[in-house]
Amino acid sequence: MKIFDKMNEMGHEQFNMFHDPTCGLKAIVAIHNTTLGPALGGCRFWNYNSEDDAMIDVLRLSQGMTYKAAIAGLNLGGGKSVIFGDAKKLKSERLFRSFGRFIEGLGGRYITAEDVNTSVRDMEHVKKETNYVTGISSALGGSGDPSPVTALGVYVGIKASVKERLGLDNISGLKIAIQGLGHVGQYLTEYLHKDGAELFVTDIEQDRIDKMVRKFGATPVAKEDIHSLDVDVYAPCALGAAINDVTIPELKCSVVAGAANNQLAIPSIHGAELKKRNILYAPDYAINAGGLINVSNELEGYNREKAFNQAEGIYDILCSIFKRAKEEDIPNNIASDILAEERIHSIGGLKSFYLSKRKTFKIRSDK
Ligand code: NAD
16 A cells, blocks of 8 residues: 555545564554644554555544544544554553553654453553553543443434424434444433333344343344334444445434444445435434543543533534535535534644535435
8 A cells, every 4th residue: 555645645644653573563553633632542453454454444543533523522633543463362461551652652642542452451551651541440530431421422412313304302202223232322222211212222132132121111123124114213323334225225214313433334425315315314423422522531630520511512513514414405424524624624734525525425415
């Protein structure tokens, strides 16, 4: 891969590769944009098929963090790191401390956190070498599990979406399908239940379904059927790409609003497809920004109440996205990208992807 060409194409500022053969550490840190503040983003430990795959992943993920921080109103930039290798074989205190020293060497331009295959405990090893780390346990003054804050953001985001699409101020009596009952999905189920929604749930783990049926009277659904139920809201809270060429024609909901990252398999196409079908889409990185809001609070001395209050602001953030999309007759995911880019442009620089291509998107959405 021609890394400078790729950085230029995607708008990255910095790309760092670290190697410590004494512990098997091979890490990459990509810093996408630091106009709004230091780049914050998690560290993913993954056994990639190739170095190119690892590089593409870290470039893509760090770019996404720029947009998430910007739309959430945080004074943070976008960055991400990956550690290349088999986490089960390689994980050690030595490796994470070595990683911590590399992060320290970046002088605060990048702040790390946990992500896929890295844990609070791993970040506590990193913390022994650098203060540029978040996602530390609450016992050590950190922010602890971000999922309740993420779930609150998704809950208020669903309310904003229902208000916009159905004109309703509350969700009592509405049918909501939840796909994925993990950390976020379970808290979300509880919020929605308290508000009187009729819930339909699925997971690949039967015990998680049973728990939600028992605790909140939810109706269990086969995992293949969850997206095609005749419901008001479909909330993807499992893996990415739930909205794709196969599922879109089968959707009967009015709103897609959930916690999962990268819900649209191909954002430029599937966002427009939802719009064409009059299905309101709450852009994933805006509605699930509660997790980032939570860890960002750690930088100023963590206050749980403040983090929850800030996550409630996701209601207004979504309203501004919907307003912009309506004004310009563009898909919500594009409106969100534009608003995020405008915030960065108002402070400094960002190589623009969507602003320069808006015509293309309009043509696509008109098809
Ligand atoms: P999790 O791993 O705890 O939960 C995911 C759940 O989805 C699991 O219970 C899993 O069994 C289930 N699942 C997997 N494949 C499924 C399928 N095909 N059908 C139904 N269920 C399936 O993860 P989480 O922390 O709850 O996060 C959920 C999503 O939200 C992820 O996409 C994550 O990236 C995103 N997210 C999470 C946070 C957070 O604070 N945890 C923040 C932002 C975004």
